[in-house]
Amino acid sequence: MLEQVGGLNLTGLQETAWIEVIRKMEEVYSDLIRYEVDLESKNDALEQAHRFIGSVLSSMSDVLLVCDGKCQIQQVNQALLDLTGQAEADLLGEPLTTLLPFAGQSLVESLLGLSGAQPVQDREVRFLSKSGEATEPVALNASLRRDALGQPAGYVLIGRPVGELRRAYEALELAHADLKAAQQQLVQSEKLASLGRLVAGVAHELNNPVSFVLGNVHSLARYLDRLTSYVDAVHEGSSARAREKLRAELSIDAVLADLGPLIDGTREGAGRVAEIVRNLKRLSFTNPGGAEIFNLADVVRTAAEWAARGRKKQAVLSFDLPASLNVRGNAGAIHQVLVNLVENALDAMEDVNPAMLWLSARAEGASAVVGVRDNGPGIADGSLLKVFDPFFTTKPPGRGTGLGLWISWNIVKDHGGAIEAGNHPEGGAVVLFTLPLVADGKGKRSTASGPVPETP
Ligand SMILES: Nc1ncnc2c1ncn2[C@@H]1O[C@H](COP(=O)(O)OP(=O)(O)OP(=O)(O)O)[C@@H](O)[C@H]1O
Ligand SMILES: [Mg+2]
Incomplete structure (x- = not known):
């Protein structure tokens, strides 16, 4: 077959070859386009990656x-x-x-x-x-x-x-020092606050015997006037009748009978004051490191009574204490621990009637174990692990700083003991702490009353 293409005469075979060439050219061209698109997108990605790396490096x-x-x-x-x-x-x-x-x-x-x-x-x-x-x-x-x-x-x-x-480290050091100073200040003010509460308790405690002594001295002064008048009359050589009359008028017999009890009472009151002062002297807050051997049972009783007396909320205190339980340390600091525990218990029992507070101390192996238990609502489960953390408190602002138990934990730890808080199966919270007992001269632990051994 013969055809005319564009003025050319092509045989059928030639025509097929031309069509094939054109098809191939089209294929190559579309491949080229595809490669170009591909290349452009790869180039884009490369530029993006380059920009990304550049921005990372420069920042x-x-x-x-x-x-x-x-x-x-x-x-x-x-x-x-x-x-x-x-x-x-x-x-x-x-x-x-x-x-x-x-x-x-x-x-x-x-x-x-x-x-x-x-x-x-x-x-x-x-x-x-x-x-x-x-x-x-x-x-x-x-x-x-x-x-x-x-x-x-x-x-x-x-x-x-x-x-x-280095600068960051120095700034951190500085911030840390500031934080420590602030914390110290808070601890100090908490100590001052508990000292203030203690002083209020002491003032309350002193008030009774002092007013008692003052009343007695007042009576003694009146009696002195009467006795002086009577003795003057005797010295002036008044008659027996006149003396008898005066004796009846001035109730000299009653005065004489009253003198003994008045003097006893005054001595007792003054003795009580002396005892309070002696106890106070042992609270050597100015010398926190000063260690002495002291009877823990006495400290438990005094601290609990004083802490409870200084408070509006009244509780029934019940003691289970041995006559003597000797430990070594700072009696003032242990007194503070007990005041903190008793105050917490009284706070917790604000709405409880009757509020009960059980205080116990006993020897257990080489340790003295002190327990403070109340019949309040107990410590919430979620708080049990946190109560010894500094600044953990569930009390409203102004009522608690959350330092009482933390300070107590530190004091007990410094004495070589341990402290834990929990709830009693019959309700209420229990705080137990231990202190190492002082051994007596024969290697036994001392729990009986008697002379305090010199060294453990
Ligand atoms: N006897 C208790 N019964 C119930 N909860 C208690 C008892 N004792 C302590 N807690 C809980 O432990 C928390 C921490 O006690 P902590 O003595 O450390 O601080 P605070 O009493 O709140 O404040 P601060 O003692 O500094 O005045 C209390 O806020 C309270 O929630
Ligand atoms: Mg407290």
Whole structure:
């Protein structure tokens, strides 16, 4: 068959060949377009990755330096340029020693592990700044960089300016010191507050015997007037009748009969005052470290009575104490522990009637165990693990600082004992603490009354 194409005469065979060529050309062209699109999208991704890496490098606060296997600088980040004041163009391709002249070639070699040294970790170095001076120190870490085939291709060095770390550390130290000072102040004011409560209790305690003594002295003064009048009459040589009359008028017999009990009562009141003062002297708050041997049973009783008397809320106190239970330490501090525990119990029993407080002390092995139990609502399950934490309180502001149990825990711990809080199966809270018992001379623990042994 013969056809005419564009003025050409093509045989059927030629025509088929031409169609095939055109088809191939179209295929190649569409492949080209596809490759181009592909290439453009890969280029885009590459640029994005490049921008991403660039932004990461420039926003890094640590300095970054990449060099090849011959220690020639390949890349640096903005932090390094900022630190050294150098321009990137002046550094790329330069040997690493240009930037680290102070370290010397040997250090650079060891930095990079070239001389078989250990990998570089937190090595303090200084770079050369543009002005020719050393920069502030940098803690440098170096690691090997590998190429796509896993072959060593160079090194990556990352450094953190130590000055910044030091400044941060100093600021942290300062903040810590401030916090400690504030905490100390709070502890001090809590101690002062409990001292204040103690003084209120003591004042209440002293009031009774002092007014008793004052009343007696007042009566004694009146009796003195009468007796003086009577003795004067006797000395003036008045008649027996007149003396009898005066004796009846002045009730001299009743006065004489009253004198003995009045003097006894006054002596008792003064004795009570002396005892309170003696107890107070033992509360050597000014000498918290002062250790002495004391009868824990006495301290439990006195502390509980005083703490309870200074309060509006009244509770029935019941004691289960041995005559003597000798421990070594600071009686004042242990007194404070008991005051804290009793105050907590009284706080908890505010709405409970009758409020009951059980105080016990006993010897158990080598320890004295003191228990303070109340019939309040007990400690909530969620609070059990936190009650000894400083500043943990469930009381409204102004009613509790949350330091009472923390201070008590510290005091007991300083005495070589332990303290724990829990709830009683029959309700109410129980706090138990132990203190090491003082052994008597024969190696036994002392619980019976008697002379206090000299040394444990
Ligand atoms: N006997 C108790 N019954 C119930 N809860 C108690 C008892 N004792 C302590 N707690 C709980 O433990 C918390 C911590 O007691 P802590 O003595 O340390 O502080 P506070 O009494 O709240 O304040 P502060 O003693 O400093 O005045 C209390 O707020 C209370 O919730
Ligand atoms: Mg308390």
